[in-house]
Amino acid sequence: MTNTTQDTVTATERPDLLEVLAHQRHFLRFTTRDLTDEQAGQRTTASELCLGGLIKHVTSVERNWAAFILNGPSPADDFKNKTEADFARRADEFRMLPGDTLAGVLAAYEEAARRTDEIVTSLPDLNADHPLPEAPWFKPGARWSARRVLLHIVGETAQHAGHADIIRESLDGAKSMS
Template identity: 80%
Template sequence: MSDSTTPAQSITGERADLLETLAKHRHFLRFTTRDLTDEQAGQRTTASELCLGGLVKHVTAVERGWADFIVEGPSAMPDFSSMTEEDFARRADQFRMLPGETLAGVLKEYAEVAHRTDELVAALPSLDVDHPLPKAPWFEPRARWSARRVLLHVIAETAQHAGHADIIRESLDGAKSMG
């Protein structure tokens, strides 16, 4: 993959492998949006609430949040235990294209976040740096995640949503990204 999110040639070993894998899945996600209008990027094509632009927004927010976690620890994450229905509704906006949003803008923001993550991974003194996870019903109590574990999570999240995007795109106009 040769794009702006591909790891620099000087990065080797585990970091290069992690960043190359993440770059591959980012590519597949972005590729599902090729040649679409803003309206198509916001269109739901399945029983799900998901749309292609919303998936890119969500993955952008996830990657940004976890990169912040690597640097700042749990203070970078929301206090999930005190979130209201309104808070969860606002978070749901990351899964859809909102009025005034464009596919080009969403993709540009994703590229910026990806670039920042790649630079962070390259600059980390160690992938073993870890922080406690915030309290949330979906996290094991007192668990800690290393930068490595966070990157594996971001890779899994990106790959999963690239697959969702492929289904949505095929339902939209028959185009396939992965098969």
């Protein structure tokens, strides 16, 4: 592939990635329309998940992967170094805690999204890659490019938007994705 062809692919790829990600983010946020803070924290299924917690989780995921794109893995990403406190903090991502508000959760998500979008538009090369941290769910020695990370963020957001749709429908019958 010539540089001109590669430049054209990259020029169209970035807007496509941003558009798909924006679409998935919209559906996730849309599930919280017209809800109170209490409703955003309410469990409506057998799972521990609530709408506010899902958005908190996706925010954290997006922030962490954006940092990975720029800096590679950090020592805190290494699964074998995790403590019980680390796992407790992660569990708190999935629920609304005292003091959390839906407006605050959504604002934090918007900020994480803005930062990711900024990275997508400014990163010199979407092929830039880093080794993944050690974790049972990653192939040993695997590396992910910025492009692969962005596709993962899209997939994670879409998956949780589907979860959120089920939770919202169970909450009050409102549907987001149908």
